[in-house]
Every structure is written in structure tokens, then in C-alpha cells.
Amino acid sequence: MWFISFVNSSIGRKAIMAVTGLCLISFLAIHAFGNAAIYMGSKYFQIYADTLHGFPVLVLLFGLGLLVILTAHVGFGVLLFFEKRKTQSRYRVATRVVENTFASRTMPYTGLFILLFLIIHVFGFNIAVPADVPISAVVKDYLSGFFYSLFYIVAFVALAIHLNHGFWSMLQTFGVNHPRYNCLIATLTIVVPVAFLVIFGGIPIYFMTGAGASF
Amino acid sequence: MSTIDLKLLIWRQKNSDSLGDFETHVLKDISTDMSFLEMLDVLNEKLTKDGMEPVAFDHDCREGICGMCGAVVNGVAHGPEKETTLCQLHMRKFASGDTLVIEPFRSRAFPIKKDLMVDRSSLDRIIQAGGYVSVNTGGAIDGNTTPVSTETAELAMDAAACIGCGACVASCPNGAAMLFTGAKISQLSLLPQGHAERKQRATAMVAQMDKEGFGYCSNERECEAVCPKGISISSIARMNREYLKGVFFGR
Amino acid sequence: MELNPNIPSGPLAEKWDNHRFTSKLVNPANRRKFKVIVVGTGLAGASAAATLAELGYKVEAFCLHDSPRRAHSIAAQGGINAAKNYQNEGDSVFRLFYDTIKGGDFRAREANVYRLAQVSNNIIDQCVAQGVPFAREYGGTLANRSFGGAQVSRTFYARGQTGQQLLLGAYSALSRQIKKGGVTMHNRREMMDVVVVDGRARGIVVRNMINGAIETYSGDAVLLCTGGYGNAYFLSTNAMASNVTAAWRACKRGAGFANPSFVQIHPTCIPVHGDYQSKLTLMSESLRNDGRVWVPKKQGDNRPPSQISEDERDYYLENKYPSFGNLVPRDVASRNAKEQCDAGKGVGSTQLAVYLDFAEAIKRDGEDVIFRKYGNLFQMYQKITDSDPMKEPMMIYPAVHYTMGGLWVDYNLMTTIPGLFALGECNFSDHGANRLGASALMQGLADGYFIINTSVAHYFGSTPLAAVDTSHEAFTATADEVAARVKRLLQNSSGGPQGKVTVDEVHKELGRLLWDHCGMARNKEGLELALAKLPELKDRFWNRVYVPGTEKDINQSLERAGRVADFLEFAEFMVRDALAREESCGCHLREESQTEEHEALRNDEQYSHVSVWEFTGDDQAPELHKEPLAFENVTPSQRSYK
Numbered sequence A: 001m002w003f004i005s006f007v008n009s010s011i012g013r014k015a016i017m018a019v020t021g022l023c024l025i026s027f028l029a030i031h032a033f034g035n036a037a038i039y040m041g042s043k044y045f046q047i048y049a050d051t052l053h054g055f056p057v058l059v060l061l062f063g064l065g066l067l068v069i070l071t072a073h074v075g076f077g078v079l080l081f082f083e084k085r086k087t088q089s090r091y092r093v094a095t096r097v098v099e100n101t102f103a104s105r106t107m108p109y110t111g112l113f114i115l116l117f118l119i120i121h122v123f124g125f126n127i128a129v130p131a132d133v134p135i136s137a138v139v140k141d142y143l144s145g146f147f148y149s150l151f152y153i154v155a156f157v158a159l160a161i162h163l164n165h166g167f168w169s170m171l172q173t174f175g176v177n178h179p180r181y182n183c184l185i186a187t188l189t190i191v192v193p194v195a196f197l198v199i200f201g202g203i204p205i206y207f208m209t210g211a212g213a214s215f
Numbered sequence B: 001m002s003t004i005d006l007k008l009l010i011w012r013q014k015n016s017d018s019l020g021d022f023e024t025h026v027l028k029d030i031s032t033d034m035s036f037l038e039m040l041d042v043l044n045e046k047l048t049k050d051g052m053e054p055v056a057f058d059h060d061c062r063e064g065i066c067g068m069c070g071a072v073v074n075g076v077a078h079g080p081e082k083e084t085t086l087c088q089l090h091m092r093k094f095a096s097g098d099t100l101v102i103e104p105f106r107s108r109a110f111p112i113k114k115d116l117m118v119d120r121s122s123l124d125r126i127i128q129a130g131g132y133v134s135v136n137t138g139g140a141i142d143g144n145t146t147p148v149s150t151e152t153a154e155l156a157m158d159a160a161a162c163i164g165c166g167a168c169v170a171s172c173p174n175g176a177a178m179l180f181t182g183a184k185i186s187q188l189s190l191l192p193q194g195h196a197e198r199k200q201r202a203t204a205m206v207a208q209m210d211k212e213g214f215g216y217c218s219n220e221r222e223c224e225a226v227c228p229k230g231i232s233i234s235s236i237a238r239m240n241r242e243y244l245k246g247v248f249f250g251r
Numbered sequence C: 001m002e003l004n005p006n007i008p009s010g011p012l013a014e015k016w017d018n019h020r021f022t023s024k025l026v027n028p029a030n031r032r033k034f035k036v037i038v039v040g041t042g043l044a045g046a047s048a049a050a051t052l053a054e055l056g057y058k059v060e061a062f063c064l065h066d067s068p069r070r071a072h073s074i075a076a077q078g079g080i081n082a083a084k085n086y087q088n089e090g091d092s093v094f095r096l097f098y099d100t101i102k103g104g105d106f107r108a109r110e111a112n113v114y115r116l117a118q119v120s121n122n123i124i125d126q127c128v129a130q131g132v133p134f135a136r137e138y139g140g141t142l143a144n145r146s147f148g149g150a151q152v153s154r155t156f157y158a159r160g161q162t163g164q165q166l167l168l169g170a171y172s173a174l175s176r177q178i179k180k181g182g183v184t185m186h187n188r189r190e191m192m193d194v195v196v197v198d199g200r201a202r203g204i205v206v207r208n209m210i211n212g213a214i215e216t217y218s219g220d221a222v223l224l225c226t227g228g229y230g231n232a233y234f235l236s237t238n239a240m241a242s243n244v245t246a247a248w249r250a251c252k253r254g255a256g257f258a259n260p261s262f263v264q265i266h267p268t269c270i271p272v273h274g275d276y277q278s279k280l281t282l283m284s285e286s287l288r289n290d291g292r293v294w295v296p297k298k299q300g301d302n303r304p305p306s307q308i309s310e311d312e313r314d315y316y317l318e319n320k321y322p323s324f325g326n327l328v329p330r331d332v333a334s335r336n337a338k339e340q341c342d343a344g345k346g347v348g349s350t351q352l353a354v355y356l357d358f359a360e361a362i363k364r365d366g367e368d369v370i371f372r373k374y375g376n377l378f379q380m381y382q383k384i385t386d387s388d389p390m391k392e393p394m395m396i397y398p399a400v401h402y403t404m405g406g407l408w409v410d411y412n413l414m415t416t417i418p419g420l421f422a423l424g425e426c427n428f429s430d431h432g433a434n435r436l437g438a439s440a441l442m443q444g445l446a447d448g449y450f451i452i453n454t455s456v457a458h459y460f461g462s463t464p465l466a467a468v469d470t471s472h473e474a475f476t477a478t479a480d481e482v483a484a485r486v487k488r489l490l491q492n493s494s495g496g497p498q499g500k501v502t503v504d505e506v507h508k509e510l511g512r513l514l515w516d517h518c519g520m521a522r523n524k525e526g527l528e529l530a531l532a533k534l535p536e537l538k539d540r541f542w543n544r545v546y547v548p549g550t551e552k553d554i555n556q557s558l559e560r561a562g563r564v565a566d567f568l569e570f571a572e573f574m575v576r577d578a579l580a581r582e583e584s585c586g587c588h589l590r591e592e593s594q595t596e597e598h599e600a601l602r603n604d605e606q607y608s609h610v611s612v613w614e615f616t617g618d619d620q621a622p623e624l625h626k627e628p629l630a631f632e633n634v635t636p637s638q639r640s641y642k
Helices: A002-008 A010-040 A042-053 A056-087 A107-127 A135-143 A146-174 A182-208 B036-049 B121-128 B150-160 B167-171 B178-190 B192-211 B222-226 B234-249 C012-022 C043-055 C093-103 C110-130 C162-180 C245-252 C285-289 C316-320 C330-342 C359-365 C367-385 C440-462 C473-489 C503-517 C524-544 C556-580
Strands: B003-012 B021-031 B099-103 B112-114 C035-039 C058-062 C153-156 C183-186 C189-197 C200-208 C214-218 C221-224 C263-269 C292-296 C354-357 C394-403 C420-422 C609-614 C623-628
Touching (some): A010 A146, A010 A182, A010 B192, A107 A135, A135 A146, A135 A182, A146 A182, B003 B036, B121 C162, B150 B178, B178 B222, B178 B234, C012 C110, C035 C043, C043 C440, C093 C110, C110 C162, C110 C440, C162 C183, C162 C440, C189 C214, C189 C245, C200 C473, C221 C245, C221 C440, C245 C420, C330 C354, C330 C394, C420 C440, C503 C524, C503 C556, C524 C556
Parallel strands (some): B003 B099, C058 C183, C221 C420
Antiparallel strands (some): C263 C394, C292 C354, C609 C623
């Protein structure tokens, strides 16, 4: 009962966004850590992939969990987006005192774009993968394509922008705001998205530029 | 003494049930030493002399502390000067020939009573839900029994400076009362006197806030920018913290 | 009119204890049978409403604002006094009592003031417990600062917003009781009259300011916590809506009004700069610690201050009062500023201002030191006047600030109408002829938190009260009178505004009249002139005032008109009181009563009394009664600042 009223409250909904966002960031961190094996060569990457898939139940549960979290994040995000649209522009002169950051203004759009990317990405690397081809080969095959890679890079840029506001917003919702650490938080809102952009975005560039030709 | 001429587009609405609209008035030779409300006084004297009804607007202390006045001037609550209530805004901030669009504070939770006058009793009900320390008169211990560090007292005072004008609500794209509620919760959660009830206070006040029809926070920071007392959104962060603690660890 | 102050027996220090013991009590289970009406929700009203509801009485509270948190107590800046002696300076209850009595120029009742000093300490404890963020020392203890009229640091403060924080504390206690159902709060109601049944106050008539309805409420006791009447002068540091209506209506129903001419004029306010000006803003008195007050020696010298050389300047306070200089008390500073301006030496566009110059202090201590001390005040000044006191001298002028006079009350805070109590600035009791800084907050909260509960219990416990509700004929009759008066205010409105006057025009004229003749310095001639002019002003108001709109709607012009109508009637009391008191005391100089050196001269032999005025009928001279003041514990002394 208390949980339902919590989820229905103004702060509760934001907290759901923040918690699911944190889960998704954690997943991204693990994912990025694993994918970094690509830079070590196809052999290591394949070992990583095979080891991971040696636990099919775990992967399934993890996947389902992620699906629930993602659905909640997207669902509440869309809900908040529409609620906001309802109350906007109630004055004759529409003006802002603080200019919103680009990241904050575009949260729903970058979010939806990342969702689109996610669907394509999961479809490409999970569902439509032929059973007999090793995953490392699929990766190289897909990402050597110029437009496919470009799409990936654009998606990672969108992710970085989304995280730039999302990360700060999450901390604010959790109540992490202290004069001593606000400077650190401001730094992290740049460092965290950039780190993801470098690791993830580096992969398509790695293949696109031909640096990964010997993969 | 310099003077300016102004064109006013001012919101007129007979009562809560009727539809309102803008009315245009031209004011000449407005002294730049006037406060914004004195300019409205001049307009009202003129309207009275012309046999029209003066513009109703709330105001009282005219020192920027009672929180009674407030209107949206050219889209900004309390007008263009930072950390200044409407009554302390002076006409020298405007130039001759300017058009001023003057509207009431608009929000689902602030029904318009007449012209620029709105009903902000929803804010009172948030305080009634828990914005106090439950001590009866008489039984208090000596004021010096519980030490409070200077830093804590100062932080509590920063939050307690809220005048309850509602500008934060008026300027929030979501019509949220997060800064108002956060300020009171912050004050009482910082001071040791407020600790006994902090969990229950945060949940009760947030529940009332939602019930009144205030929106949620999307971290736009407009509230902080228009707050005449410069209350920071760190108050909102502290409220979130208190609320989460209250929900998950309260009884 | 019988004036029995009901001062308890025994030595001064034991009176309050004796009184509490001998007062009747009401059994906790019986309290819910009694309903108390509280009008006004400032410090006195909010604290009284909360306290009585906590005890179990049924409370109905009323305020004319949109929220009880807006009352003008909120604007008090400086602080609140208490005899805690936290600073180890030898402060005590007796010292606070003595300073307050002396500050009031020996025109207050000893027993009341002593009780005020006694409960002052409880107030601080109570407010701390409510979560009022008082300033703290580094070790975590409460900080104090010094204030005028005392040689000890006993003022507790929360930045420059002490009044706000104390009011919000009382408001939070009130809010808690509203939630619990102990208090029913009625916002946006203006009290229009008291209902008296069988000689006792049994209810009130209010106007609903949203829909214009005339509403009646009954109760077993009525508490007026409606503040002071400084707005009679039009320009004052009071809030725009502060008014005398509630007190004046009570007075017309039989409550005696004490010392109506005791009005405090604060020396350091931002001067008037135009006809459109609606109110005056106070600047802290602490500025006089470093600022030097001067005017040009030559009359009508309108050169900018930088072009007036040192030998062309008259540092009149330093010259006249060599030992105190710029730090003379409020009344002396105010009076001298007016004297200079009246002599044609005023500065600024209206010539109603004197300079307060920081140039020498800046030269002596450096810009940094001065800015650190007064920076926020300078910024406030600059916001309003667009002039930087670091670069050019500030301009100041005195302004009406606080009214010591008020409804006469006995030791129980009860007026001469049984069951009608007056608390805070609304009563006359504790400040004599002059109020010390940081004492107003103390008195409002003392009355509301710690005194009224004893009085109300005693009244209920010792008085048989018949059941009365609003169907009683006294309620309908009073409501009809109120409705008729509202109609009368609108009587000139049908023909349009041509050839009529607005409410503000009459109010400004009244203000000017009082300021000129019943202000800081008064004389018989001027007061008689004012008295002669008042009926004409009243006539003009009633016959020619144009009030737009209707009574059935939100109508701010109508609200103002009602208040001004009462100020016009009440002004006569002020002038008559000033006329009758042929001595200089506290805030006022009666020009006929001064020493050879032109200093105020008190006359204890003839005027050591409270002047209580009884309303005897419209257009009839009120009757003066006197409550003699006995000083058994202090010896009245004459002030000198030379």
C-alpha cells in the first residue's frame, strides 16, 4: 500500500526514474567493461562472450530484469513528459529566467532515440544472430559498415547527452546535494557520459577507421 | 527626477468563475523612483477618477517580507530584478516606451480570485500537514540546552527565509511547490528541534502538496531563479532525501 | 467608566505568581465548552490562538490577509529582548524591567512591565523549541546583540528577520492547531464590530472580503490582536492594511482607549520622495553608530553634498549634544531632524531629509570594514533610492513607526468591556510613552503565549456566562449597523467620480494634518487647529468620497474607505489626548513644556497617569479618565543627553 502511494507521489515518480536510471547506468558500466575486451582482440572478446553465455539462466533473468527496469524508466519518463506538456505556457509572454541546458530540454527525445537504438541493437546482436557465427565476427561484420557505425556513434552521443542531465538529476532526486561535493558532482556529470562515449563510441570508430581490420 | 511612459497589458478577471482578459492602459510620466506597486496605485487612482474599477492586487508590507504581493511581469514572477519582490522592484528598471504584460501567478493550485489576486491557501495547508514542531506552549527546555552549530543555524535560516509568496510555483513549468515545501522541510530537518518528527513530516507534507494539485520537479531551476529570498534548490534535494527516508524507514 | 487595573498584591517580584495562584482555572474537560474569538494573527494573535487551542478551548481565528502568516509582525528586523543573562553582563529580570520602564519615560504600569520581563525568558525557550533559527555562537549557544536603551546585550535575533522568524514560529503552532481542529481559521475577514450582550463581549461582526457578506460569530471571549494605528498618518512604516478599525469599534462599544497620542517616530527612515509614495521604509538605527548627521548651514542650499564644504555643514546633533552626538535617543534625533527641515535646511528634492554621512567612517576604518557592517542595509537603500551610501551621504527622515497607545487593559489584559481582551500593540500596557528597540516582539509573544491563558481561564472560571449564539438580537442589530455603514460608504458612488475625492486623497490630507500638528513636537495652538479642521475633513469624506465598485465583491477601495472613515474619527482622540497632556514625555515634545535648553520636560506631578478616553457619542467630546501610576520600585528620573 505504502509503495503504491509512493509510486503515485510526485517525488516517488522521480525516484523511480532515478533508481531505474541508476540500474541502467550500472548495467552500462558492466556492459562497457565487458565490451572493452574488443580492444584486446577478437580472441579475448569471444572468450568473454562465451563465458557469459555459459550461464543461460542468469543471462535470461538478467535480461528480464533489465526489461522491467527499462520499461519502468521509459514508461514513467513518457508519463512525466506528458504531464509537463499539460501545464506549459500559461503566460502571455513565455520566457525563461535560467536557460535550460540542451541536455535537460532534450531528455525525452534523446531517451526515445536511445530506445530506438536499443531495439535495433538487441535485434542485431541477440535475436537475429545466426547460430553458427561467433559473436566477434558478427560485431566486426556489422560495425565495419559505414552507416551502421554512424548510427551507433550518433546513438552514443545521444546517450552521453541524456546522461549529462540524467546523472545530475538522479543525484538531486536522491538528495545528494552538498556544497562541498557539488563541484565534484558537476565534474562527474561530464566525466561519466564522456567515459561511456569514449568506450562505446570507440568501438564503431575502431572498426570504421580500419583500426580493427585485424580483429 | 526622471519619468517614463509605459503601456500596460494587465490581466482583468471579475472572479474565480469568469473568464479574464487583458486590458490595455497607457501611463505617462511615471517617476522612476516609484516602486512597481506605487505605479499600480497611480493606475488605480487614474481608473477611479475615470469611473472605472481599479485593479485588485494583493500587497501589504511593501518591504519585501510579508509575501503578499506578486505578479508575473513580462513572463517573470516578481519582474526582472533578481531576489526582489514586486513591491521592492522600482520603475527605474524599465525604459520609457516599454510594454509591461502583467498577469497573476498562475497555477492549478492557485485559483484566481480577481484580477491579479490569487488564492494561495494551498500553501497554508501544506504547512498544516506538518510544517511545525509539535511542542505545546510552556514545556520548553532552556534555549541553550541543545547546541546548534553556527553553520547549521545559518543553513536553517537560509531555508527559513521563505516568505511564502508562491513565485516558485508561478514560475515552475510544472507548477510545483517543491521549493516552498523543501524550504520548510529543510529548516526543520536541519535543526535538532525538528528531528523527532522528520520522517512523518516529510511524507505528510509531500502528500498534501500532491493533493493540492502541485506538479513534480523536473529540475528546471526556474523556482530558484525567481525566489525573492534566493532559496536554493539544495532545499529540494534535502526534501527528497527526507521524503525517501520517511517512506522507506518511517512507520 | 471604572478603571480598576487589578494589580495583584504582594512585592513586585511575587505579583505574577500570586496572581496565577489566585486566578480561577477551568477544568481540562470543561475547556472545550468555551469558545474564544481571536482577531488578528500576528505575534500576539497567532500565539494566543495556538496556546488556547492547545489547552483545549475552541478557537476561531480571523485575519484580513490571504494567510495568517502575513501580519506585519513579520517586518520587525532587529530582535527580541530577554533577561537571560547568557552574556554574563549582570542582566536580570529587574534590569530588563527597569530599562523598559525608564525607556517608557515612567508612563507604564510597574506590575505589567515586571511580568513582561519575567516571561521574556520563557519566550526564547519556546521559540527555540519551535525551530526558530536564532543566530548562534560558534559553540552552538544562542547569540545576542546590543540594542538602544540598554547597556547589556540581551537581544536575540535571526539575521535581520527576527520578526519574520518569530511570526512563522507562532504561525506553525497555529497551523498545527488548525490541522488538529482546535482552531478554525477564517482568512480574508475584516472585523467590523464587537457584539456586546448584557455588557459582555460575546462575538464579532466581520466582512468577508471575497464576497462582501457580513458575517457574525459568537463566542465566550473576544481577543483583539489587531496591532497599532500608525497608518492614521498615511505614511508610516506600517503595512498598507494596518488599521485602527477593530480597536476603534471596540472603543465605540465602551472600551476605554489609553494614551492615543503616544506614537513612536523612528529617526532613520528612507525619506519621502513624491506624492505617489505609499509607505516608508525603516533603516536600522545601528547606522547612527558610524554615520554623521548634517544639513547645510544655509537655508535652501540645493547643491549636491559633495560641493558643500566642511565649514558650510551643520553637524547639528554633534554640536547640540556633545556627549551623545549622533547617538542621542530616537525621539531626540527625530525631533531635531524635523526642526532642521522646518527651518528650511532640509535636503533632497522634497527638502524633507537630512544627510547621514559615512565618509568619515570610511576614511577612518576603510571601505571594507564599513561595508561589512552595513552592506546589506546599504544595498537595501540603494535598491529603493538608486544612490550608493558608500559614495554619497544617505538621506534619512523620521517616520511613524509604532503606537504605544492602545485599548486600556487591566493586569489581565481585559479592556473595560468584560470578556474583551486586547493583546500586543493593540493594547497600551507595557511601553509607556516610548518603546525600546526589540521590545515589541517580546510583548506580543508574552501576551499571547504566557499571559492570556491565565486571564481567559480566570474570566471563564469566575463569570457565569449565559449561552448566546448569533441568532441573538444583539448580533442581528450590530450586523445591520455594519451593513448600513458599508452602504453609506458607497452612497456617493452612483453619480460617478466627477467632482468627488478619492479615499487616498482624504487619507493623505488627514496624515498631513496629524504629522504637522500631532507628530513629534506639538503645541496647543497647532493641536487646536487640527481639532478644528477634523470635522471639515470628516464632512468632506462622507459627502464627497467616491468609492468605485460594489459591496458584494472584492473591493479594495471599499476596504480602504472603511479604514479611513475610522481613522478620521479616531484622529480626534489622538489630538485631544495630545492636547490634554501638557507635558513632554517619551516620544513627544510638548513645546510649552521644555527646559531652558529646549529639552523635553516631564511633569510627574500632574501627568503621572494613563489617560483613558471614553467614547460618549458621535460628534461629542470624549470623556477623559485617569489611571494614576504609582512607582514603588523605581524612582522616576529626568533624562538628559547633553
